[in-house]
Every structure is written in C-alpha cells, then in structure tokens.
Amino acid sequence: MRDRIYLSSPTMHGEELQYIHEAFDTNWVAPLGPNVDAFEKEFAAYLGEGVHTAALSAGSAAIHLAMILNGVGRDDIVFGSDLTFAATVNPITYLGAKPVFIDSERESWNMDPEALKKAFTLYPNVKAVIYANLYGTPAKLDEISAICREHQVPFIEDAAESLGATLHGKQTGLFGDIGIYSFNGNKIITTSGGGMLASKDEAITKKATFLATQAREKARHYEHKEIGFNYRMSNVVAGIGRGQLLHLDEHIAAKKKIYEQYTEAFADIPQIHMNPYLKDSEPNFWLSCMTIDPDCKVKPLAIMEAFDAENIECRPIWKPMHMQPVYAENDFVKVTDGMSVSEEVFKDGLCLPSDIKNTPEDMERIIGIVRSFFA
Ligand SMILES: *Cc1c(COP(=O)(O)O)cnc(C)c1O
Numbered sequence: 001m002r003d004r005i006y007l008s009s010p011t012m013h014g015e016e017l018q019y020i021h022e023a024f025d026t027n028w029v030a031p032l033g034p035n036v037d038a039f040e041k042e043f044a045a046y047l048g049e050g051v052h053t054a055a056l057s058a059g060s061a062a063i064h065l066a067m068i069l070n071g072v073g074r075d076d077i078v079f080g081s082d083l084t085f086a087a088t089v090n091p092i093t094y095l096g097a098k099p100v101f102i103d104s105e106r107e108s109w110n111m112d113p114e115a116l117k118k119a120f121t122l123y124p125n126v127k128a129v130i131y132a133n134l135y136g137t138p139a140k141l142d143e144i145s146a147i148c149r150e151h152q153v154p155f156i157e158d159a160a161e162s163l164g165a166t167l168h169g170k171q172t173g174l175f176g177d178i179g180i181y182s183f184n185g186n187k188i189i190t191t192s193g194g195g196m197l198a199s200k201d202e203a204i205t206k207k208a209t210f211l212a213t214q215a216r217e218k219a220r221h222y223e224h225k226e227i228g229f230n231y232r233m234s235n236v237v238a239g240i241g242r243g244q245l246l247h248l249d250e251h252i253a254a255k256k257k258i259y260e261q262y263t264e265a266f267a268d269i270p271q272i273h274m275n276p277y278l279k280d281s282e283p284n285f286w287l288s289c290m291t292i293d294p295d296c297k298v299k300p301l302a303i304m305e306a307f308d309a310e311n312i313e314c315r316p317i318w319k320p321m322h323m324q325p326v327y328a329e330n331d332f333v334k335v336t337d338g339m340s341v342s343e344e345v346f347k348d349g350l351c352l353p354s355d356i357k358n359t360p361e362d363m364e365r366i367i368g369i370v371r372s373f374f375a
Contacts (some may be wrong), residue, residue, distance in 0.1 A: 005166035005362050006315040006355040008186040008287060016243030019243065021234050024197035027203060032213075033235030035349045039242050043181075046164075047171045051198055052205040055233035055241070056212055059160040059182025064091035065208045065231065066178040066332035067128065070154040072097045076127035079119055081111045081158070082320045082332060084132040087182075088158045089321055097127065100324045104341040108278050110139030112335065116147050119333040128274060129155040132298055133172045134285030134318070135161035135351070136188065136255070141167050141175040156180065160195075163188055164252045165284040173198055188251050188286050189244035191237045254356035255285035258363070262288050262352060265367040269374045271296040275349075289317060290370075291349040298373045300350040306369050307353070317349040 018220055022028075036055050056062050070080055074096035080089040082101035089099040102119055102186040105112035107247045111131040120126065129148050133139050141157070148155040157176030159165075165172045174177025183194035197208045210216075215228025219349045235239075259274065266272040292298055300316065307314045320342040322332035339347075353366050 002311055004030055005312040005353050005358060005366065007315055007351060008354050009357070010185055010190045010192075010237055011247075012020065012240075013243060013355055015246055016101060016240045019239030019242045020236055023239050025159075028235045030235055032232060033238070035235045035238035035242060036233055039233070039238040039245070040196075042242060042245055044198070046248070047174060047198060048056045050200055051174065052200070052202040052270045054196045054197045054205040054208040054212065055238055056197060056208070056231045057233055058193055058231075059158075059184065060087045060091065061087065061206075061212070061229070061231040062180035062195040062197040063130070063156065063158065063288065064071075064094055065211055065229070066156045066180055067091050068097055068129075068211065069098070069178065069204055069207060070128045070156070072127050077123050077125065077128055079123075079129045080117065080321065081108060081130070081132045081134075082322050082340070083134060083318055083345060084158070084321065085318055086321065086324065087160070088130060088132045089327075092130070092142055095249055099321070099327070099330055100126070101320070101327070101330060102131075103332070103336065104134075105140065105369055106341055107133050108137050108139055108281070108343075110137065111144060112341065113140050113143035113147055113334050114320055114335045116144060120147065120151055122331075122333065124151075126151075126153055131152055131155070131167060131176075132158040132160070135275060135289055136162045136165050136284035137275060138162065138165050138167040138172050138281040138283065140278065141172070145175050153344050154178075160184075161187065161286050162284055164248050166282045167278065169281045174200070177201075178204060183241055183244070188255065189241070189248050191233070191244065193239040194233050194237050194241060211250055247366050252284045255288075256356060257290045258354050258356070259283075259285040261363055262290070262367070266290065269371070271298070272370075272375065285354075287354045288314075290352060291345060292354065294344070294348055300348065303370060303373060304350055306373075307366075310365070310369060312353055312366060312369070314353055315351040315353065317346045327373055
C-alpha cells in the first residue's frame with residue numbers, strides 16, 4: 001500500500017516547538033501564561049486594527065460562549081446555516097434553545113440571504129443568527145449582516161474554516177458581532193485543538209475570558225455570581241498557535257495553488273464544477289471541493305471509493321443539518337421549489353484531498369483517478 005494522502009493534515013514548521021520549549025523552560029505549563037497573551041495579541045493584529053480576542057479550548061467553546069453573550073437561552077429560536085458541520089449549531093441546543101436551519105445559495109454554498117429574509121417573516125422573535133463560511137469561502141456577508149441589522153438581531157460568524165479569507169479585503173469573522181475561529185487538527189492552522197473568539201468590542205472578549213475561567217470574580221476567595229466554564233486555551237497549546245500563525249499566509253497560498261491545479265485539471269470536463277466563490281471574495285481555499293452534474297452517470301460515491309482503494313483520504317460534503325436524525329424535529333427554511341440547495345450540494349459533491357504537503361506526484365495521482373471516470 002502506498003503512503004496515505006491526507007485530506008488536510010497538520011503542517012508544522014519549527015517555531016511551534018520553540019514556543020513550547022519557552023513554556024517548559026519557564027514552567028508555564030498551565031492554562032494562561034505569556035504564550036496565551038501573545039497569541040491573542042498576534043492573532044488580533046493579523047485580523048486588523050481594533051480587534052480584540054479571547055483564546056479558548058475549542059471553536060465549539062467559542063460558539064457556546066458567543067451564544068451565551070448574546071443572551072440565548074431556553075426555548076429561544078436561533079437561525080443557523082443548514083450546510084455546515086454540526087459544531088456550528090450544537091451549542092444552540094446546549095442552551096435549550098432551538099436551531100432553525102437556513103438553506104444555502106449556489107454562489108458560495110453558504111446561507112442564502114433570501115431564505116434568511118423568509119425565515120425572519122416566519123420567526124420574527126428570533127434571538128440570534130449564526131452562519132458559517134463553508135470550506136473557507138466567504139458567505140454573502142454584507143447581505144446577511146444587513147438583514148440581521150435591519151431586524152436588530154445579533155449575528156455570530158462561524159469562521160472556523162475560513163481564517164484568513166476575505167470579502168472585499170475585510171477578514172471573515174469580523175462581519176458579525178462576534179467571530180469565532182478553530183485550530184482543530186485539520187484546520188488551515190492548528191494547535192492540535194483550540195479556538196478563538198474575536199470582536200471589535202473589548203467588553204465582549206473580556207466577558208468571554210471571564211466566563212471561560214469559571215466566572216471567578218475579582219476577590220481573594222472564590223466568589224461566583226454567574227455560571228462559568230473551563231474553556232481557556234493552555235499556554236503550551238498557545239505556543240503552537242504562535243508558531244502556526246507565522247505561516248498562515250503561506251498555508252493559504254499553498255491551498256490556493258491546490259484549488260487552481262484542480263480547476264485547471266478538470267477544466268475540459270463540463271460535468272465537474274469546483275466549489276464556487278463570490279467575485280469580490282478571496283477564500284482561504286481550506287478544502288477544494290467539486291460537484292458533478294446530477295444527470296451525469298458518474299456519482300461522487302464511486303470516486304470516493306476509488307480514493308479509498310488507493311489509500312487517499314477524501315470526504316463527502318457536510319450532510320445538511322435538516323437531514324440529521326438528531327435535528328429531525330427542527331424547522332428548515334428554503335426558497336427553492338423541490339430539493340434544497342444544501343441537499344443538492346451534499347448529493348452531488350465531494351471534498352478533494354487538499355493537504356498542502358501533497359507532492360506534484362500525489363496531485364497527479366488524485367487528478368488521474370478523477371479523470372479516469374470521465375474518459
Ligand atoms: C471545526 C469547526 C467548528 C468547531 O471547531 P472545534 O475547534 O473543532 O470545536 C465549528 N464550525 C465549523 C464550521 C467547523 O468546521
């Protein structure tokens with residue numbers, strides 16, 4: 001069996017270990033410490049001026065806190081992207097609130113502003129909105145935020161997959177009231193596990209940090225007026241993050257090259273379409289995905305099985321939330337007649353191996369397998 005080709009695995013460079021060594025040398029093997037403070041500052045500086053951050057144990061923790069900070073509680077309705085990873089919407093459920101799923105549009109596969117508008121007519125008392133930038137591709141963020149503002153409903157941007165992606169030059173994660181990022185193992189940069197909450201409002205990130213450290217009040221003894229969590233990032237993990245951040249732009253450039261290579265390699269096969277993005281957006285190209293025309297006899301499953309047989313990792317598109325057994329009772333809003341856009345993309349699509357350590361030979365093998373189905 002040949003060496004495995006990965007979908008998207010961690011790529012370390014060296015500085016990560018240096019920062020970990022510093023943590024060990026100074027015995028800061030604890031939550032909090034100089035790496036955490038520095039990582040928060042360096043990350044905020046990357047995003048832009050006037051951004052504040054709180055380093056957390058996971059992107060999911062950041063979403064959970066973002067919901068709490070927006071007052072989401074029992075029996076509230078929250079609108080969420082339908083086509084996304086379950087972690088986008090599960091924290092709504094942690095709080096006893098109920099997600100209502102919003103369909104995607106075809107231009108970026110993200111939350112459809114038209115479906116969102118319709119949802120507001122159906123649920124005028126919605127408490128918050130959370131949308132994801134799928135696979136590193138910015139959503140129609142201006143339209144979505146305008147609709148949320150018009151209804152004076154807070155919106156949370158799940159930029160877990162889209163760190164470094166921009167829409168007309170502005171970083172994803174900054175279009176909402178709160179942005180969240182993830183450093184899980186296969187994300188564009190990783191700390192093995194971790195997350196960040198970002199906001200232009202320092203009061204929000206301060207409160208997030210407070211809730212993430214067990215909501216301990218400033219007092220000599222242990223004083224609690226609120227329920228808190230153990231959600232802070234550790235100083236060792238933050239060291240990995242500092243090292244990775246130095247290479248984020250390099251990772252994005254390498255991911256873009258992979259996307260462009262696939263685009264070029266399949267340009268003469270009219271049944272294949274690469275995942276689309278908006279004209280004025282610059283995705284981070286975290287995962288390259290493709291769809292196959294629904295009336296084509298080649299199906300994504302056949303290609304995925306061919307990859308499996310060659311020890312090449314690939315993945316289906318996220319299964320839409322409205323199709324998940326655990327959310328069978330939840331409402332779903334779409335504006336299409338018949339099948340939703342999210343279901344179409346799920347049915348016709350797959351994620352291609354997008355590991356930045358792929359060699360030219362690996363890419364040739366992957367492309368050859370796909371092309372063989374269309375020969
Ligand atoms: C990875 C991911 C998350 C969760 O982040 P963790 O750090 O794994 O908790 C949330 N939303 C999306 C869209 C993700 O891809």
